[in-house]
Amino acid sequence: MSGADVVEAVFETVAGAAPEIRESLVGRRRYEAGENPSGEQQLAADVYADELFEERLLALDGVATYASEEREDVVEGADGDYHVALDPLDGSSNVKSNNAMGTIVGVFDAPLPAGGESLVAAAYVLYGPLTTMVTLREGTVTESVVHEGERHVGTADRSLPDEPTVYGFGGRVPAWTDAFADYASEVEQELKLRYGGAMIGDVNQVLTYGGVFAYPALTTHPNGKLRRQFEGIPIGAIVEAAGGASTDGERSLLATPPEDLHERTPVFVGNRSLIERAEATLSA
Ligand SMILES: O=P(O)(O)OC[C@H]1O[C@](O)(COP(=O)(O)O)[C@@H](O)[C@@H]1O
Ligand SMILES: [Mg+2]
Ligand SMILES: [Mg+2]
Structure with missing residues (x-):
């Protein structure tokens, strides 16, 4: 599989899981007994999202390892040249007050931990009133609306407005x-x-x-x-x-x-x- 195919498969998988991640929040707003490696209390929703992404992303051809904020060590999958780093649920303390949350993904071509020079693609999902996904590949930032797990491109070449607000x-x-x-x-x-x-x-x-x-x-x-x-x-x-x-x-x-x-x-x-x-x- 080419690098571009692996990146596309990762993006498709993350978008495809978005409806399940949203649905999983129902009934998972309480804290688990555990802490993540940063010493923060984990919500049941953090653990669910981490396990779902681990299973789906490691099943992809070309993805060699998975690492996340919610687990101490890198998890090995099959052979491959790509390594994914996830914040499965970003802002998960917002689940209590029902405010925005996200998922953050980095795809690297070197074993983790790895820096910006090894990043081949990145993306985030925003679970707001709409589910949107912003992806970066080959220097281009694209924003899509995610509906029923499918991406529908809104802005194909996203850039910051010149005037900050x-x-x-x-x-x-x-x-x-x-x-x-x-x-x-x-x-x-x-x-x-x-x-x-x-x-x-x-x-x-x-x-x-x-x-x-x-x-x-x-x-x-x-x-x-x-x-x-x-x-x-x-x-x-x-x-x-x-x-x-x-x-x-x-x-x-x-x-x-x-x-x-x-x-x-x-x-x-x-x-x-x-x-x-x-x-x-x-x-x-
Ligand atoms: O509650 P604080 O101190 O404002 O921190 C908010 C920050 O912490 C975070 O929630 C940390 O991310 P996680 O929820 O993934 O641990 C950021 O999303 C956010 O910017
Ligand atoms: Mg975070
Ligand atoms: Mg998080």
Whole structure:
């Protein structure tokens, strides 16, 4: 199977599972006893989505391994040249309040953990009022509506608007560093606050309206909250390919491979001018 065929099969599988993921939320809003490798409590919905994607993606020709935020180690499948990294349910704490959630996928041509130079394709599904899917392959970002598990292309070459409009910053304000607080107070003079607590919902607003999403380094958590392999790299790649930029505070999220599968990193994505200003303010 060619790389393009494997990527297409992964995208088709993730879109195909979307109705089941949505349906699975009914009755799975409670916490399981377990914790994920990042020390966060898992919902029954996180575990269900992780197991469903593991089974379906490892069954595909060409997919050698599966890794996810919800399990410690990489799972080996059959032989193949491609490795998939999943955040099966992003923003799963939103299931309680019935707000947006997502699924994030990265396809790599090197064993995980792997950095941006090994990323061959990426995608996310947004479970909002509609189910939509944004895919990145060969430098092009495409947005589709997912209906009954099928993708219907809406915008074939998605790019960020030149004029930014919205921002969303994670972490409690008292835990922000002074440098980040300076950046935030500039941004809040210029843009409109939109923060929903699911990275995918918040990033999709930035892709749609222009602006910046950040989950910064905190005084309590110097590497922030989000994971480089499962969240930072695929989302950084999508936003960069859509004409925006990404940074971990110093350089593109694609520039530094994770040393550890579950490593955390500060995440900033959005219009280039806003990301450049973030880097300048944080390094001042
Ligand atoms: O509740 P907080 O601190 O605002 O954190 C929200 C962030 O945490 C996340 O929910 C973490 O992702 P998971 O739900 O996949 O662990 C992001 O989607 C979101 O940006
Ligand atoms: Mg997440
Ligand atoms: Mg998750």
